Amino acid sequence: xxxxVVLCADVWRPEVRAPVPALLQRTPYDRTVALIPPSGIxxxxxxxxxxxxxxxxxxxxxGSKGEFYPFVAEGADGHDTVEWLAAQDWCDGSxxxxxxxxxxxxxxxxxxxxxxxxRAICPVVTGSDFFRGWVYQGGAFQLGFNLFWAWMMGxxxxxxxxxxxxxxxxxxxxxxxxxxxxxxxxxxxHSSDDAFWQSVAINRRxxxxxxxxxxxxxxxxxxxxxxxxxxxxxxxxxGSTAARTAHRLLVGPWAHGSTYGLFPDHGFDTYPxxxxxxxxxxxxxxxxxxxxxxxxxxxxxxxxLGANRWRDEDDWPLARARPETWYLRSGGNLxxxxxxDEEPEAYVYDPNDPSPTVGGPTSLPPRLMRANxxxxxxxxxxxxxxxxxxxxxxxxxAVEVTGPLxxxxxxxxxxxxxxFVARLTDVWPDGTSLLLxxxxxxxxxxNGFESPTPVEPGSVNAYTIDLVATSNVFAAGHxxxxxxxxxxxxxxxxxxNTGNRVGxxxxxxxxxxxxxxxxxxxxxxxxxxxxxxx
Numbered sequence: 001x002x003x004x005v006v007l008c009a010d011v012w013r014p015e016v017r018a019p020v021p022a023l024l025q026r027t028p029y030d031r032t033v034a035l036i037p038p039s040g041i042x043x044x045x046x047x048x049x050x051x052x053x054x055x056x057x058x059x060x061x062x063g064s065k066g067e068f069y070p071f072v073a074e075g076a077d078g079h080d081t082v083e084w085l086a087a088q089d090w091c092d093g094s095x096x097x098x099x100x101x102x103x104x105x106x107x108x109x110x111x112x113x114x115x116x117x118x119r120a121i122c123p124v125v126t127g128s129d130f131f132r133g134w135v136y137q138g139g140a141f142q143l144g145f146n147l148f149w150a151w152m153m154g155x156x157x158x159x160x161x162x163x164x165x166x167x168x169x170x171x172x173x174x175x176x177x178x179x180x181x182x183x184x185x186x187x188x189x190h191s192s193d194d195a196f197w198q199s200v201a202i203n204r205r206x207x208x209x210x211x212x213x214x215x216x217x218x219x220x221x222x223x224x225x226x227x228x229x230x231x232x233x234x235x236x237x238x239g240s241t242a243a244r245t246a247h248r249l250l251v252g253p254w255a256h257g258s259t260y261g262l263f264p265d266h267g268f269d270t271y272p273x274x275x276x277x278x279x280x281x282x283x284x285x286x287x288x289x290x291x292x293x294x295x296x297x298x299x300x301x302x303x304x305l306g307a308n309r310w311r312d313e314d315d316w317p318l319a320r321a322r323p324e325t326w327y328l329r330s331g332g333n334l335x336x337x338x339x340x341d342e343e344p345e346a347y348v349y350d351p352n353d354p355s356p357t358v359g360g361p362t363s364l365p366p367r368l369m370r371a372n373x374x375x376x377x378x379x380x381x382x383x384x385x386x387x388x389x390x391x392x393x394x395x396x397x398a399v400e401v402t403g404p405l406x407x408x409x410x411x412x413x414x415x416x417x418x419x420f421v422a423r424l425t426d427v428w429p430d431g432t433s434l435l436l437x438x439x440x441x442x443x444x445x446x447n448g449f450e451s452p453t454p455v456e457p458g459s460v461n462a463y464t465i466d467l468v469a470t471s472n473v474f475a476a477g478h479x480x481x482x483x484x485x486x487x488x489x490x491x492x493x494x495x496x497n498t499g500n501r502v503g504x505x506x507x508x509x510x511x512x513x514x515x516x517x518x519x520x521x522x523x524x525x526x527x528x529x530x531x532x533x534x
Contacts, residue, residue, distance in 0.1 A: 100123075120285060125221045168505060211240075211288075316403075326480065332391060402472075411463055419495040
């Protein structure tokens, strides 16, 4: 690297004399195993297709020297590695980058440094902003993912990560590895969107990225929001014509753990699909690293849940989707008819007994994102007294919802701070309530994530909750359902309802809060659904 630090890499090359293009993956997960599908590109197929494949340990981990700190060195180190590869006599000077999750982040940060030899990237399931949608979401600390990652990457000791989720205060969680506990506690310290996060944010770098990307995500991936923002942001503000026009998006019915996992562990094959992901990648790199023929294809390919089929689109979000407001109504109803004079609904949220995480876009141990990810049935959760459920009438014809999802709650709380969680589900005729999307808002961030503001207990405020997105056909005979509660634990940390700094509350600080949801003519709580005409 430019500062003299040596990073280690493994190289696979085809048995040819002529120089070839190279595909680079940079990983914190041990280069000796990180390319095994589905973690990275299929090495054998890539080499057989005439590419050199290089997998490198990032700075400070496994074989590489230097000090590791998440995100900060990946731009410069990625730039230097790309240019080193391009200078090798076995490389023809063209380099692409591959990898999923953190290795996908390495691609974006390197591309923003504009290495001259980088031609294209294929970032799979990664975020756009490390505060919004990675370490935090809606202002809430992503406890399950953060603790799992710190435990997985460090010296694990004898304590399993799920045993740590209930530990309070969060600032005293006994992580055995001092390096990884340092990152974890730094993330807790920076609990608003400050310069610490903004200095490494991908979504502040789009004008610097001049190469096209094949952006890949999953409807049940923890980083879906960032994936979609990266695509739309590059189409709007990418640093070259190629970056804006040759950008592609692929979204399937996947969780964070794979681009192959359908959810067989759940006992149903609701979303059967097949995609040759290696072929998708290689076609993309053939075009941009070898000057291949421009494919006659649309920029967006999505898997439509419910219809269970792939579909090509011209852009994201879909221009033809029309926003349709569905209102929370009395009696647990969800309707397109606006409310009139209706009484509010109330429940008590007790952080000593939080509503549990049941599926969704999770990354939780010990089953590594599969058995506790995706479209799990919410019926048991919806039966809890701290969950309000609003359901549409049985649909007489199919309704397709494809695009961003937003909930507006007009609500009051008895606490100086609390959380509101919303879940969108597809209710089948037998009562099964399959989770499609989940979002959260920590109320202190109702006016923005840079400046938290305490809540005046008892005051009614409008809270906007981002449920990210979905693409689902609610079939005739099904119902659309919105559930409202105040926790999804351990995906998110429990809000103690005290207003204290994140991570400070101990077991004796947890306080119940009375939550009141208003849905009348003056305060019409609702969910905005992007409905696609059929």
